[in-house]
Amino acid sequence: MSNDPVKFWPLLIVTGVLVSFVVAGLRAKSQEMSDYGFSGRYIGRIGGGAAIASNWMSAASFLGMAGLLYLQGYFALAYVIGWTGGYVLLLVLMAGQIRRFGKYTAPDFVGTRYDSDVARLLAALISITISVIYCVAQFKGIGMLFGWLFGIDYGRGVVLGGSIVVCYVVVCGMLGVARNQQLQYFVTIVSFILPLMYLAHRFGYFWILPQFGYGEGIQDLATEFSINFSAPFASGSPFQWVALCFTLMVGTAGLPHVLSRFYILPNIRDARWSVVWGLFFIALIYWSAPAYAVFARLLEARGGYIPDPGAAHKMADIMVLKTAVMGGVPVWLTGLLAAGAVSAAFFTVTGLLMTGAASLSHDIYYRLINPRASESRKMTIAKGGTLVLAALVLLIALKPPALIAEITAVAFALAGNTIFPAFLLGIWWGRANRHGVIAGMVLGVVITFAAPLAGNMVPLIATLFPATSSAFCGAPLVILVMVVVSLLTPPPSDEMRRFLAEQVHGHLD
Amino acid sequence: MNRHEEHEEKYVVNLFNPKQGYMRGEVVIILAILVGWGVMNFGFQAVLWLLAENPLGEGIFTRLTFFNLPYHFWFTAQFLPLWFIILCVIFNVYLDRLTERHSRRRDRTYE
Numbered sequence: 001m002s003n004d005p006v007k008f009w010p011l012l013i014v015t016g017v018l019v020s021f022v023v024a025g026l027r028a029k030s031q032e033m034s035d036y037g038f039s040g041r042y043i044g045r046i047g048g049g050a051a052i053a054s055n056w057m058s059a060a061s062f063l064g065m066a067g068l069l070y071l072q073g074y075f076a077l078a079y080v081i082g083w084t085g086g087y088v089l090l091l092v093l094m095a096g097q098i099r100r101f102g103k104y105t106a107p108d109f110v111g112t113r114y115d116s117d118v119a120r121l122l123a124a125l126i127s128i129t130i131s132v133i134y135c136v137a138q139f140k141g142i143g144m145l146f147g148w149l150f151g152i153d154y155g156r157g158v159v160l161g162g163s164i165v166v167c168y169v170v171v172c173g174m175l176g177v178a179r180n181q182q183l184q185y186f187v188t189i190v191s192f193i194l195p196l197m198y199l200a201h202r203f204g205y206f207w208i209l210p211q212f213g214y215g216e217g218i219q220d221l222a223t224e225f226s227i228n229f230s231a232p233f234a235s236g237s238p239f240q241w242v243a244l245c246f247t248l249m250v251g252t253a254g255l256p257h258v259l260s261r262f263y264i265l266p267n268i269r270d271a272r273w274s275v276v277w278g279l280f281f282i283a284l285i286y287w288s289a290p291a292y293a294v295f296a297r298l299l300e301a302r303g304g305y306i307p308d309p310g311a312a313h314k315m316a317d318i319m320v321l322k323t324a325v326m327g328g329v330p331v332w333l334t335g336l337l338a339a340g341a342v343s344a345a346f347f348t349v350t351g352l353l354m355t356g357a358a359s360l361s362h363d364i365y366y367r368l369i370n371p372r373a374s375e376s377r378k379m380t381i382a383k384g385g386t387l388v389l390a391a392l393v394l395l396i397a398l399k400p401p402a403l404i405a406e407i408t409a410v411a412f413a414l415a416g417n418t419i420f421p422a423f424l425l426g427i428w429w430g431r432a433n434r435h436g437v438i439a440g441m442v443l444g445v446v447i448t449f450a451a452p453l454a455g456n457m458v459p460l461i462a463t464l465f466p467a468t469s470s471a472f473c474g475a476p477l478v479i480l481v482m483v484v485v486s487l488l489t490p491p492p493s494d495e496m497r498r499f500l501a502e503q504v505h506g507h508l509d
Numbered sequence: 510m511n512r513h514e515e516h517e518e519k520y521v522v523n524l525f526n527p528k529q530g531y532m533r534g535e536v537v538i539i540l541a542i543l544v545g546w547g548v549m550n551f552g553f554q555a556v557l558w559l560l561a562e563n564p565l566g567e568g569i570f571t572r573l574t575f576f577n578l579p580y581h582f583w584f585t586a587q588f589l590p591l592w593f594i595i596l597c598v599i600f601n602v603y604l605d606r607l608t609e610r611h612s613r614r615r616d617r618t619y620e
Binding site: 074077080081084085087088089091092093096206211212213214215216218219228230231232233234238241242245269272273275276279280283286287290428429430431494497498500501502504505506507508 | 520521522523524527528530531532535538539542543546550551554555557558561564565566567571574576577578579581582583585586587589590591593594596597598600601604605608611612
């Protein structure tokens with residue numbers, strides 16, 4: 001990648017899109033100011049859904065998923081299913097209840113529900129860790145994208161891209177740019193699907209809905225080149241598939257920056273329906289991702305160039321762009337695709353760094369260290385925290401441990417092993433208490449990092465709790481421990497149990 | 510769970526033992542949706558495994574095609590996300606009605 005030329009037009013389009021987000025954000029801000037105090041801006045269910053989807057779309061959805069499908073075929077569909085099915089859990093088990101509970105962040109909920117500073121601190125540290133791991137995956141995507149755009153190697157790409165994303169966050173923060181998530185979603189989806197339509201058209205497949213058109217591609221791969229793209233268990237056993245899928249599902253339902261999305265709409269009913277729209281908008285991308293993988297395989301096979309596994313693994317995370325280039329997609333369309341990927345990664349980083357920094361300044365510094373801190377002091381801590389977290393992320397991302405989607409999956413495993421059980425029992429079992437939740441969250445952290453740290457020594461750990469899929473055996477175990485420890489220790493306060501019974505579950509009785 | 514029990518009776522919150530009223534109706538639909546969610550997703554993978562004719566997992570479903578896609582690939586990649594959307598819609602419609610019924614009974618305007 002190091003001797004490639006600078007991609008001038010794509011670079012220009014990427015810059016243009018990023019700048020236009022700032023301009024749109026500034027205009028929205030001045031409009032909001034004039035409306036202020038009148039009615040506010042009601043975005044409705046569809047708008048709320050687009051906001052949920054754009055909050056969700058990251059480099060993992062945009063680049064990582066197609067890359068894994070390209071490498072692993074059917075096995076990688078566990079990501080598609082895990083990241084959509086998780087929203088069902090989120091909607092039916094949590095959305096309405098956490099809203100009625102009225103605490104918006106994971107540490108706030110855990111700290112209040114279990115009335116414990118230790119539990120709050122644990123939840124805050126876990127949230128920050130999740131943000132950092134998730135961000136590392138985004139930085140890997142950013143590094144590869146900038147490497148491609150500027151024709152430099154990955155190391156320099158990630159330093160350059162990382163610096164630019166931090167500057168972008170800082171500048172947007174200073175100007176007070178409002179995030180227009182509807183616009184973001186629109187750019188993401190158009191930039192992802194247009195090149196796909198072009199490619200399907202060129203192959204002579206059904207191009208109006210390339211989500212269906214790629215089926216012929218799978219068959220052509222099988223008949224022309226006897227490449228079996230769709231064999232179910234070629235890249236992993238059924239146990240591994242189910243474990244990965246389940247982990248991503250419970251992780252989705254426990255991810256702090258997703259949980260806090262239920263408060264942007266004025267009432268619970270709209271919030272519930274916006275989840276449905278959000279899921280639909282997310283599915284639009286996930287229905288399309290396999291098409292990139294199939295087209296990439298087909299282009300390689302027809303071009304007579306099939307990379308060895310090492311080379312394929314190395315470029316899998318930027319396979320979406322490579323496919324567009326290989327397939328002769330016009331340069332402006334490739335630029336748009338790159339712009340979609342860059343903005344998905346940029347806005348995810350913005351959201352994650354802010355969530356992490358807010359945990360640092362509010363839940364750790366203000367609640368536990370200095371309760372009399374002024375607002376400006378808290379802001380300073382949050383800003384400093386953003387930079388420290390970004391530096392940490394950059395350091396880890398210089399030597400990325402795995403593929404984008406795999407790194408992200410570890411963040412989901414952590415959320416599924418800790419935050420998900422804490423919320424689930426916190427909402428649905430009044431008897432769960434602070435001792436239970438502390439024991440459960442500590443165990444969850446241990447389980448998540450057991451395989452990466454000790455998997456080589458004890459093969460059983462690596463089998464039962466694989467790094468990307470540890471919540472399948474982990475989350476039930478954590479829930480069991482929480483139940484047992486809670487029953488052995490005194491119940492939570494009467495006020496909390498009454499609040500749960502009367503406000504959270506009995507608001508209409 | 511012994512001497513506390515009597516005292517706890519009043520404010521008990523338990524997914525598997527919901528109290529009468531709104532919560533019971535809510536829990537019924539939640540459990541129904543979760544069954545639909547688990548059976549279709551994990552059940553299909555189990556069927557795929559049972560019908561596998563070789564270690565790669567090829568079998569009747571991988572040979573059949575639907576919309577030009579191998580049937581199992583279509584089911585997992587395209588139908589399951591759609592199924593999740595359908596489940597969410599069913600849940601919301603049911604919960605809307607449940608909430609309206611209980612709101613009317615309480616003679617209160619909707620939320």
